[in-house]
Amino acid sequence: MNTPACTDLKVLDLVPFGQTGGEARFFALRLERPQWADWKPGQFVMLRPAGWALDMLWARPFSICRISARDLVIFFRVVGRGTARLAQLRSGDVVHVWGPLGNAFAMEPDTPTLMLAGGIGIAPFIGYAHTHPKPWNLWMDFGHRMPLGCYPFESINEKIMADSHHEEGPEDLSRFIETMGRRMREFRDQNGLVLACGPTPFLRTVRSFALEYGVRTQLSLETRMACGVGACLGCVCRTTEQWPDPAGAGGNVQTCTRGPVFWAEQITFDDETAAPPTAADAPVQACER
Amino acid sequence: MNTPACTDLKVLDLVPFGQTGGEARFFALRLERPQWADWKPGQFVMLRPAGWALDMLWARPFSICRISARDLVIFFRVVGRGTARLAQLRSGDVVHVWGPLGNAFAMEPDTPTLMLAGGIGIAPFIGYAHTHPKPWNLWMDFGHRMPLGCYPFESINEKIMADSHHEEGPEDLSRFIETMGRRMREFRDQNGLVLACGPTPFLRTVRSFALEYGVRTQLSLETRMACGVGACLGCVCRTTEQWPDPAGAGGNVQTCTRGPVFWAEQITFDDETAAPPTAADAPVQACER
Amino acid sequence: MIDMHVTLPGGLHPLTLNNPVMTASGTFGYGVEFTPYGDLTKLGGIVVKGLSLAPRRGNPMPRVAETPCGMLNAVGLQNDGAEYFVRTTLPKLPWREVPIVANLYACDPGEFGELAAVLAAEEGVAALEVNISCPNVKEGGVIFGQDPRQAAKVTEAVKMRAGSKPVIVKLSPNVTDIAHMARAVEDAGADVLSCINTLTGMGVDINTRKPLLANVVGGLSGPAIKPVALRCVWQVAKAVSIPVIGIGGITSAEDVLEFLLVGAHAVQVGTANFIRPDFVFRLVDDLAALCERMGIEQWDDFRGTLKV
């Protein structure tokens, strides 16, 4: 895997999506291009603006959408204090960035691959769709609660076959869950691969379908991260007996270094005795991760 | 005395003085005009930008330079973390401001009045010179270490008779002290009034001359302030037997509410067993308060 | 909409507050300093600056220093004395509309008792809060609040002379086992507990090589200590059956609810008063709005409902 590095990058621009003014909650953040040799879709960066006061110590993790010759792009949603401050960045501001971090989604160009994205979980799939050598083998189902224009869906839809599902009420949600189940069975029948990224309740559903239908499925987890480099042990998830390293089975592994992408059967959500008060729990953040 | 109030004011602009770019350390900050009925030169405001994170809890005290029909102006020098952050304010930013606070300099239009200013201590005298009904009775001696263009000296010099004394070496300092002594004796001989504002070592000198020569002298003290309203008791100074209220003599009184202006003989600097690590002690802040 | 009033049960005259938001001793002067900035009767209660029998000049300067998300103070209990307060300041306060709590500071139990008698006799004093973070000069300077037996003695001494006025004992966090301290003062007759007082801290200036406070050590307060304060309130509320007032680092309506969630009946706001002088008045409004938004209709439905 590529060696990560920590660098200071300037903000090129911050583009609101879907809404404007004080209302805007979705943004594409473009930073100068870092000098990294390589990266893979599914990997992420830790991001901490140089101007942040010490009242907020941690950086925040974001999936890499794209690294081009000129820029590094991430896409984020404002859900709390940190992302609210990110939304105040201006061109020229300096951001400490370390990455690329974590593993990546499996990339099997000839395998029919279904991407399941929930809300802001669409972010890593932008890079995946754009770097996939055979995009005709790629499909996406995207569930979202905010208007479609809030998300970078277009940039995926123009490359591959993508369906979007607007969840406006509980019926929409059950319809979307039904669709996911059907699609996962279809891909199992083609010996396909399923990749999922979104809020934890969504991943839970995908995982249970994966196990029930026996389809090869990877999940990109979201956990709270303090360091991003495997040192703080704050981001762990619980492994199952399927974990490849027998010594680690049933133990806790760092999502930041052993993930964020895991095979569905190798980890479990069930041991979270006291589930993290994630975005999904708080009323204002009900819809997305 | 006028009743203070706490309001949110927008920044109109922030004008660097003397230096430009990252170097600038002297600024005039113009805020929207507050709805205060009245104010007097020597009074001050507490200022805390709404955008400050809680890592820095306190507001900072600054002398009122001017309140016009359109604006409230203060003049400040960057000496530490708080003032460094103030220097990053941009037009439109909101600042919590409470004031006008404290007492004021004696204003005796017919008395020959000498203003002694050290460095940024010139700030309150701008308002004093501009609101004095008989400016021909006003004189100023201004000692400074940074180039004259760093200070709003011109705006005073055009109204009244003002001399500036650039301290570039130790000899300049002793010459300035000598001048102050001579001038204070001159004003004593005219039954005049002396008003001083500047760093503590400077005020100490003025105070000892005042007592030695027997000239009516007021000092505007700088102390660290947390609240500005008399509640925290963090800004006190020690009174002498000359203090008008016998119960308070030899006690500690709040500089923010009983000052910042005191008659030289009514307070003392001598009881500061462990003198505050003021600007004057730190190498980088040697010259000004 | 929620009825903001809260009654601290227990005692002969239970203390009823306009709402759970009180001001913390030493951070709100005697209340009068804040009249230009808000309506005092809007507050849940006002705890005035620590009072001693004789006037005190307090510590030399410097007495305060800013720290990351907090501050240090070593004011040294400068005050005009209880007599002066009762005679001159109390009559200026709207004590019929907002409970005024006197904060007591003394250096031995006898002195505490005398002080309690002076203050409890005043109609305008709604309750007494005992600051036990002071050294017992007669017992070699051990801090009352760090020794359960000493703390109990002070509590008894105050309680004996407090008449029907509720006695609040304010706990120090600078102990190995705060629940143990809490039980000791509860057993000694305290009607209410408040916690926490400041954490002992220190700051230095590397250029002058001097401490930031003339007193060398001082009390740390502000948002920095909120996690410690929440833990203490939670431990204390579990340990005793009398009501607890939460204090430490409150700077928002959300913070107020956090303290209620771990079991506090009310809170006191200290250092946040220095963020801006109208802070606590705005906080009362914010709290009402937050309760509305969260659908909290009764304090009893929310207090101590932490799921552990």
Added chain:
Amino acid sequence: MIDMHVTLPGGLHPLTLNNPVMTASGTFGYGVEFTPYGDLTKLGGIVVKGLSLAPRRGNPMPRVAETPCGMLNAVGLQNDGAEYFVRTTLPKLPWREVPIVANLYACDPGEFGELAAVLAAEEGVAALEVNISCPNVKEGGVIFGQDPRQAAKVTEAVKMRAGSKPVIVKLSPNVTDIAHMARAVEDAGADVLSCINTLTGMGVDINTRKPLLANVVGGLSGPAIKPVALRCVWQVAKAVSIPVIGIGGITSAEDVLEFLLVGAHAVQVGTANFIRPDFVFRLVDDLAALCERMGIEQWDDFRGTLKV
């Protein structure tokens, strides 16, 4: 220019550090995690994540939460066990160029002794640091670090099996009298003291009504606690004659000097490693530059020179 090396006097093999800046246990993994971000041999020393005899899974999630100028953690000492560390991780570390300090965690004195024996036997382990902020399961769960006799027992147990390796005892701030604790472990044979470990704190979410940590309470660290840490180091350095390592909230070269000023020989940097992973490497450079600027030429000229 200053020679950055510092030797902690005492013990059979005094510990010599490349410079006073070490990393704090639990915040720098096993060191290897940081090789992409800097040269480990630049550091004064590396204290690795707490090790126990048997591997430990640690606490359930969530384990960490951000607080004002700090964070809470209740990781629960997840680690692969001392054996695994010694066999697999230690060989990857540049232990000839930078002292590696093993941090020990156990639940009774006997276990502490065994653990010490395993680790002290390794050439690559320069010193042992004893984490006494754990409950003594055999004695009803009292925290070793909150009881001087228990702390002394652990110190003796480790010292007995540590051979010639210096034994550092890491003190908890959650006590009434830290100087008393320090003297107790000094008398029990500790070669060096390090302080402070985290303050016990807590956080809650008012929407979910749950604690922020699955463990309910956790350890508070970061700049928020620096004033408490400085006070503890100052009190401890005055109380003992063995060297002290200062820990708590360090985020700048100025902070490092503050700890040296109150008497520390060296420091450990913890939570700041999460601000950015190259933090501590940059700090070493910053410290050299600051000493140059301030004209500090020898640590001995600066250490403990606070004017009180």
